[in-house]
Amino acid sequence: MNTVERHQKIIHKINHKGQVKSQMLCEELDVSSVTIRKDLKFLEEKGMLYRMHGGATLSNPYAIDRHLNEKEKLYLDEKMRIGIAASKLITVHDSVLMASGTTVLALAKNISPLENLTVITSALNVAIELNQHREIEVIQLAGILRKRSSSVTGMFAEENLKDFSCTKLFMGVDGIDLEFGLTTANVAEARLNREMIKVSQKTIVLVDSSKFGKRGFGRICGFDNIDEIITDNQISNFSKSELENFGIKITIV
Incomplete structure (x- = not known):
């Protein structure tokens, strides 16, 4: 197999799966790791893939800290379907945590008023959305308000959490990388999310498919801390099967 044929094989495989592992390419193409590194470097320079630790991916793996106003315009239909599906997991007498x-927020917009529902949140926009329902008691965490996300972070919010025990945590992320785990673009938010996981019996991640294969600056946790991921139907079969191997329930809407 010459270089051109090898490159065609790599592009075909990454287009099919969304990402590839270097070790797998070495074995399937019967070449050394040095050769694969050169191949991936060449293809990245041609703009055909992005290299990452242990392989390559089809999309840019680095998440950007976008402003809330910009994020709200992206994947609206997918987020609304995810929010509707997540709202069905909330029951009477629940005490749930909702991150930023x-x-x-799409989940908050789709929650039907329930008797004796308590929601603790770090997100100001989520609190405002839920506060219109008389049946829902809203507890807003204290802390430093981040203007980019309209949510609080810092030691005040982390200390507040120590007084609660919640049935479920609904959390959004900026990136899900099969090697690095779940991430967000802000380190302070990542730290607060870790504290939220500690006080929750079940952690449910709400994420559209564009976030798979991405890495944010701040690592939240690995997959052993996650019970369920709700996402849209554009998730790749590869990502779905790999996450299910971690014991995570994948709900596709």
Whole structure:
């Protein structure tokens, strides 16, 4: 197999799966790791893929810290479907945590008033959305308000969480990388999300498919902390099967 044929094989495989592992390419193409590194570097320079640790991906793996106003305009239909599906998991007498993010806000917009529902949130826009329902008690965490996300972070919010025990956490993320785990673009938000996981019996991630294969600056956790991921139907079969191997329930809407 010459270089051109090898490159064609790599492009075909990454177009089919969304990402590839270097070790797998070495074995399937019967070449050394040095050769594969050169191949991936060449293809990246041609704008055909992005290299990452241990392989390559079809989309840019680095998440951007976008402003809330910009995020709200992206993947509106997908986020609304995810929000509707997540709202069905909330039951009477639930005490749930809701983190920040536009997909979590979509959940807040689709919650039907329930008797004795308590919602604790770090997101100001989520609190305002839910506060219109008399049946829902809203607890807003204290802290430093981030203007880019309209949510609080910092030690005040982290200290507040120590007084609660919640049935479910609904959390949005900026990136899901099969090696690095779940991430967000802001380190302070990542730290607060970790504290939220500690006080929740079940963690449910709400994320549209564009976030798969992405990495944010701040790592939240690995996959052993996640119970369920609700996403849209553009998730790749590869990502779905790999996440299910971690024991995570994948709900596709």
